[in-house]
Ligand SMILES: Nc1ncnc2c1ncn2[C@@H]1O[C@H](COP(=O)(O)OP(=O)(O)OP(=O)(O)O)[C@@H](O)[C@H]1O
């Protein structure tokens with residue numbers, strides 16, 4: 001029996017070698033179409049002898065990334081394969097961890113329960129010159145069921161663990177329309193997110209900070225609850241406050257705390273609701289979707305827009321000065337609440353605004369955004385925290401005076417941080433902050449005294 005099997009394998013191997021040889025000879029002399037036809041017939045003949053099956057794992061399912069492909073990249077360890085001669089190495093300046101990845105067209109043999117699995121990463125130029133990547137995994141056909149029931153789940157599990165260990169946060173932005181017409185998950189472009197903000201560095205009311213941390217912890221722990229009440233596992237935050245009060249810093253702190261990637265959705269770059277749908281579906285799990293300046297990024301105020309005749313436009317369409325169709329509030333909220341939130345889990349949505357009063361009431365309705373956070377001008381508590389972070393001091397004779405001024409003068413944490421960066425010497429830095437506050441106070445008093453003018 002064994003020798004019969006070996007015969008088949010060696011026959012198959014020699015047919016394969018012959019095919020390769022023939023290919024190299026015929027390469028220059030025989031038309032490509034004929035070569036392909038001839039080659040596919042020979043391959044079929046070859047596979048009829050073979051006891052192996054090959055599973056192909058594409059990088060994308062249509063336009064969405066295939067999680068099994070991503071898992072295989074984390075799971076396979078080329079450095080442990082004795083015959084691998086070429087790896088790809090990547091490193092992030094944040095974690096300083098070197099990751100070794102498989103190089104294209106190389107092969108790695110992995111063993112599970114004593115069964116060998118031969119993996120190969122294939123890269124090809126597909127239609128419209130897109131690079132197409134897929135894994136081929138080959139194994140004896142008698143293990144087919146075991147692969148699906150045990151081997152792939154293990155690949156997913158180990159990859160999740162490896163990913164968590166060496167995770168680098170990514171910041172994704174919407175890719176330029178001109179370069180993403182073809183779909184195929186090319187909607188976002190990512191860079192490593194190396195924002196230094198953490199909950200320890202964001203100056204804000206500490207009770208509010210604790211509340212946010214507790215809320216995030218509870219959200220992450222509550223998978224079962226969301227499932228049992230039939231609610232999508234997502235949470236919405238609305239951050240409001242003047243420029244420079246730390247809204248973006250807080251988002252980075254949340255991402256760093258949860259180890260979630262960030263998708264920065266610039267709505268002005270989105271070409272209508274169907275484009276929006278594609279972008280939202282292409283976001284990864286365990287991520288934060290951010291829409292900055294929601295009040296001015298587009299005409300979201302549906303109900304304030306002039307109604308159009310029903311026959312010519314859908315009721316939620318907003319006329320816009322750009323000719324391209326724009327995203328509408330109803331379209332956007334529908335995706336966030338419905339379609340998108342049910343096709344993924346562990347999603348956080350954050351909207352920021354400098355003008356909460358300008359937002360459409362639909363966004364402010366209870367239940368829409370779960371948590372509303374008002375970022376304020378620098379408070380005495382925030383100032384002390386910045387002094388400790390920037391200057392390394394917890395007390396100073398100027399503290400009382402500065403804290404009193406902060407009670408009456410609006411200064412943003414960004415402005416305070418700027419003064420603290422002027423000099424490492426706390427005396428000089430605090431004095432320059434004092435000067436700034438006194439100047440602001442003088443300007444404020446002058447404004448109050450100025451006679452009213454009518455234009
Ligand atoms: N609350 C804060 N705690 C610590 N640093 C802050 C805070 N607010 C602002 N800063 C500092 O000011 C810079 C700008 O802040 P940030 O971008 O977070 O403000 P923002 O509220 O998002 O402003 P905008 O409305 O203009 O987007 C940050 O890089 C940070 O250094």
Ligand SMILES: [Mg+2]
Nearest residue numbers: 247248249292
């Ligand atoms: Mg910001």
